[in-house]
Amino acid sequence: MTELVYQYDSYIKECDAVVEAVQGNKVFLDRTVFHPRSGGVENDTGFIIAGDVRVRVLNVYYDKETGDVAHEVDDASSITIGSRVKLLLDWDRRYRLMRLHTAAHVLSAVMYMDHGALITGGNITPEYGYDDYSLQTFSSGVFEEAVRKANEIVARNIEVKVYWLPREEAMRIPGVVKLAGRMPPNVEKLRIVEIPGVDIQADGGPHVRHTSEIGVIKLLRTENKGKNKKRLYFSVEP
Structure with missing residues (x-):
């Protein structure tokens, strides 16, 4: 491979x-x-x-x-x-994806901590990202507050750590999987992305080294896509 x-x-x-x-x-x-x-x-x-x-x-x-x-x-x-x-x-494209991907982790951590919400779908492009959350009721205010809290975390310039753990050990960490209905691959070791004190997830994608590189998370819009599918569109600036 x-x-x-x-x-x-x-x-x-x-x-x-x-x-x-x-x-x-x-x-x-x-x-x-x-x-x-x-x-x-x-x-x-x-x-x-x-x-x-x-x-x-x-x-x-x-x-x-x-x-x-x-x-x-x-x-x-x-x-x-x-x-x-x-x-x-194409570095400019990659770096945008990295910033948006790490921003998505911060947002998902806030939503998980405050509402116990898991991600039920999502996508990240170089221009913007969106995630669907397992919320029963739709409220744009919930997402506005989540973005506000996420930006406070981003501004703390926390180091983003990447390391590997044996799968069995990793799966014992609370909240290590924030994708509803999707488990990590059945491999001996899992790649872990940790923002200390904020989030820890099994994840295989590229990320920035420090949260301050994200910039400012901007809420673009919200949508009610149905049961367990409340969507947040976001971007990062500058």
Whole structure:
């Protein structure tokens, strides 16, 4: 399986990799800095540099047939199996995703602490994010207060810690899973993202190192999407 370099350091913008397979316009590598679409966070984009040719990476996802990370490119003709290539992220896009992703964790922690609400759905794009919460009644005031509290936490400039724990140990931590109806993968160790004193979750995506990097969380709008599905749209500024 592809080594997910970003899980160890989300600030690595480029790395070398070896091409393991090419299927049409799908490229499979031994390691990658590209985050595939997963966990409600959209994928990274960027370039694979093969010799003197820069190949655009359009989409990154877990391939249904192999289960491995597929890098969908605009033209794979210059990429050969066994060759060493360089991977280069669209950093501005990645950093926005990181800021919004960490903001989502802070918001979900507030909603869990104050209302016992779990996330029942969501998505994060470079422009904005949204999460659906398991609230019985709809109130925009609940979300306004959650954003206010989240911004107070963000301003404290708390270090965001990333580490691994044995699965059995991790699953004993209260609130380590905040996605309703979805359990972490059945692997020996789980990647843990912790904002000390605020939140701890099993999570595989990229995050900022300190909460102050998020900026200011801005509530865009709220929607009642039905039972156990009260939606909060948010962005980050500047």
